[in-house]
Amino acid sequence: MDFRTFWFCLINIILLTGSSCGLQITSTGSTSIEKASGESVKLDCEFTLAAVDSGPLDIEWSLQPSDNQKEEQVVIVYSGDRAFEHYYDPLKGRVHFNSPDPKNGDASMNIMGLKATDTGTYQCKVKKVPGIASRKFLLTVMVRPSKPxxxxxxxxxxxxxxxxxxxxxxxxxxxxxxxxxxxxxxxxxxxxxxxxxxxxxxxxxxxxxxxxxxxxxxxxxxxxxxxxxxxNVTPPPNTAGIIAAAVICVLLALILIALILFCCCRARHKKKYEKEIAYEIREDVPPPKSRVSTARSFTSVGSQRSSLGSMSPSNLHEYVKPQYDKIPSDEYERPPSHAPVPLPSRMAGPNLSRMGAIPVMIPAQNRDGSIV
Structure with a gap:
């Protein structure tokens, strides 16, 4: 065995011995858990310490993001012999350590009243320098079927x-x-x-x-x-009976409509007849009577015309002037500008005759306007 191989084996033995004696997580349960909404779950994270682990104990539970670009969310922490359970608002009041004193080797976490939004990957990390260990859990919160x-x-x-x-x-x-x-x-x-x-x-x-x-x-x-x-499966209905009943109903409806139309037309004709009778003229109205004074005036005019031809220019002045002055002024008044101007004495009948004037007789009128 050469020198290089000897040192390689020695280092491996030291590492294996150190890892077996350092901080270890001893929980061996399933790391994939399915629970129904409303239930509770315990995520096991028990650990053991070694003599070389002399630093302060820190325990941290975090929720790993599904997107690697996002940061993990700290859920609960134990540090300095004290638990901090209000880091993550969605789980606030529903999460806590399973043991009141996690430094005794139980870093497990309980989640109460599970919701579908609690689904995710949770990590338990235990650190006591120089030892560090962690464990991950995949929690799936399922919703029960609603009543169908x-x-x-x-x-x-x-x-x-x-x-x-x-x-x-x-x-x-x-x-x-x-x-x-x-x-x-x-x-x-x-x-x-x-x-x-x-x-x-x-x-x-x-x-x-x-x-x-x-x-x-x-x-x-x-x-x-x-x-x-x-x-409840029933026999098919009587189609022929249904058709007959439908036809009868349609006929009855048509008869009823015809009867209503007949009554309406009859009532309309009766109303029209009564209206014509009410406006019928039962006796003729006699024409208005003519004024007696008018008829009398035409008679007087005729008599005056007959006598006008027998009058001579010599007595025209005596006839015209006194009759013209007797025209009543209460029913027919002429404006002052149209009042007749009396003829001068030198313009008498003989003078008018010599001047070429035609003798005209002016009829007189009564008070009621009739010519006399």
């Missing part, structure tokens, strides 16, 4: 196809659905097709023997929930 909902989809008649459905809103995958019959011979129909992942059971060409109570169980690795559904 069972129902029948499709017609529940003989010879028809139907589907029984079962589904849970919550629950950690993978979920598995199991169907079974709880009444009768407790055997599923021969034509049943099961889908344990989708939670359906198809029943084809159903018969009366298909009727009964069925139970669906939704389960995963941490829990099971179930629901019940009643199936």
């Amino acid at each position: 909902r069972c129902y029948v989809e499709g017609p529940t008649q003989v010879g028809k196809d139907m589907v029984l459905r079962c589904s849970s809103v919550e629950g950690t995958q993978p979920l598995k659905y199991i169907w079974e019959k709880t009444t009768g011979n407790k055997l599923l129909p021969a034509m049943a097709v099961l889908d344990p992942v989708g939670g359906t059971m198809s029943l084809r060409n159903a018969t009366e023997a298909t009727s009964g109570t069925y139970r669906c169980m939704a389960q995963n690795r941490v829990g099971t929930e179930e629901c019940m559904v009643e199936v």
Whole structure:
């Protein structure tokens, strides 16, 4: 054996002896743990110390990030003979050391009221200089299946196809659905097709023997929930009777509509007739009577015209002036600007005749406006 080989063997012996005598974690349980939400878990981390481990004891539990670029989160610490349990807010009040005095060799950690967000990789690190040891745990918090909902989809008649459905809103995958019959011979129909992942059971060409109570169980690795559904397969309905009844109903409806329309038209005609009768003129209204004074005035005008031809220009002045001055002023008053101007004495009838004027007789009027 040469010198180099001797020193290599000596160093290995020293290292093996030192590692066996230094700080060691003695827990040997599973490092992959699955728990249901709401439960509690204990992560074992028991250790032993050697005589050479003389430094202060430090225990640290941390949550390792799934992304290597992120920093680990310190969960709980024991240092200087004192425990510090409020480092990580999501676990605040739900995490503590299993032993009231971890320096006695029990660095295990308990987590109460597990949640799905507590899933992760936890590391226990124990250090007492010069000894250092660590252990990791993979904790998976699973959610129990919520109570599933069972129902029948499709017609529940003989010879028809139907589907029984079962589904849970919550629950950690993978979920598995199991169907079974709880009444009768407790055997599923021969034509049943099961889908344990989708939670359906198809029943084809159903018969009366298909009727009964069925139970669906939704389960995963941490829990099971179930629901019940009643199936009642009935004979097909009387199609001919249904059609006849439908036809009769339609005819009755048409007759009723026709009757309503007839009544409405009759009432409308009656109302129109009554309205015409109400506005009918039963006796003629006599025309308004003409004014007597007007008729009398036309008679007077005719008589005056007959006498006008016999009058000579010599007596025209005596006739016109006194009659014109007798026109009443209470019913018909002329403005002062239109008042008749009396003729001068030199403009008498003979003078007008010599000037070429035509003799005209101006009729007089009564107080009521009639010509006399």
